[in-house]
Structure formats: structure tokens, C-alpha cells
Amino acid sequence: MTEWNVRPVTASDEREWRELYRGYRAFYGVPADEAKIDTVWSWLSDEAHESHGFVAVDAEGQLGGIAHVRRFARPLSATTGLYLDDLFTSPAARGGGAGRALLLHLGEYAEDAGLSVVRWITAEDNATARRLYDSVAKQTAWVTYDIVS
Numbered sequence: 001m002t003e004w005n006v007r008p009v010t011a012s013d014e015r016e017w018r019e020l021y022r023g024y025r026a027f028y029g030v031p032a033d034e035a036k037i038d039t040v041w042s043w044l045s046d047e048a049h050e051s052h053g054f055v056a057v058d059a060e061g062q063l064g065g066i067a068h069v070r071r072f073a074r075p076l077s078a079t080t081g082l083y084l085d086d087l088f089t090s091p092a093a094r095g096g097g098a099g100r101a102l103l104l105h106l107g108e109y110a111e112d113a114g115l116s117v118v119r120w121i122t123a124e125d126n127a128t129a130r131r132l133y134d135s136v137a138k139q140t141a142w143v144t145y146d147i148v149s
Helices: 011-027 034-045 098-112 127-136
Strands: 005-008 052-057 063-074 079-089
Touching: 005 098, 011 034, 011 052, 011 063, 011 079, 052 098, 063 098, 079 098, 098 127
Parallel strands: none
Antiparallel strands: 005 052, 052 063, 063 079
């Protein structure tokens, strides 16, 4: 299995990040809208923005995965959590530990920052990812709803 270093995304990651983010969008059937991809990159490039990115990097310096997170308030527990919006690994890295490395890093990052939880959702039929998620986290009983505006 490949050893992965997880670190915050940097400006030098842009080309590979864009390739991975296009792959993420395609995986979920979302067109590669360059204006939207530009917007997300601008968020990740702005330290003041709520969204932050992490990358899994192999020994040769190649990106194998990306994760986008943001903090969120948890009024019931009076704590702050870390929400994982996006997690994606390249097809070449899939099954090689990049996703696990990103998730474990986010758990450590949250603990070090005093955050109470790392939370995310996934598609019910995403069996491959769910095997990984089941090995590092506890599935909740919550059901998700959207009001689309």
C-alpha cells in the first residue's frame, strides 16, 4: 500500500486538484462547469473562506485524493464540528489508502482543534466508499432532507 502524506492544499496543487475535482464531479454526474470549479478553487485559496482543502500526496509528490471541509456550529451540544463536504481519490489511487489517510488526518485535525466530530454524508449506493467509512467511523441514524431554492 502507498504511503500518503496529507496536508493542506497549496497553490502549486491547482492543476492536479482541478483534475481530481473534475473526476469527483463526474463521479456524481455533475458537469465539469469551469466557472464553478474556479469558484471552489478561489474558496480553497482564500484563508478567510469557511471551506478548506486537504490533499493526499504520494512519495513522488502526486496527488491521490482531495478533501474539502468546513467548521459548523452544533447548538445542541454547544460544540463545533468539522463537516466533510467532498472526498475523492483518483481511480489510480483508489483502494491504496489515500481516502483512509485523508479521513484519519481529518480526525486528528478535528481532535487537535478541539472540534467535537467529523461528519459527512454519502450516496446510499456508494458501496466502495461506505466500506471505507464503516471501517473508520460510525454510521448515524439521521436522514437527510433538502429544500431546493
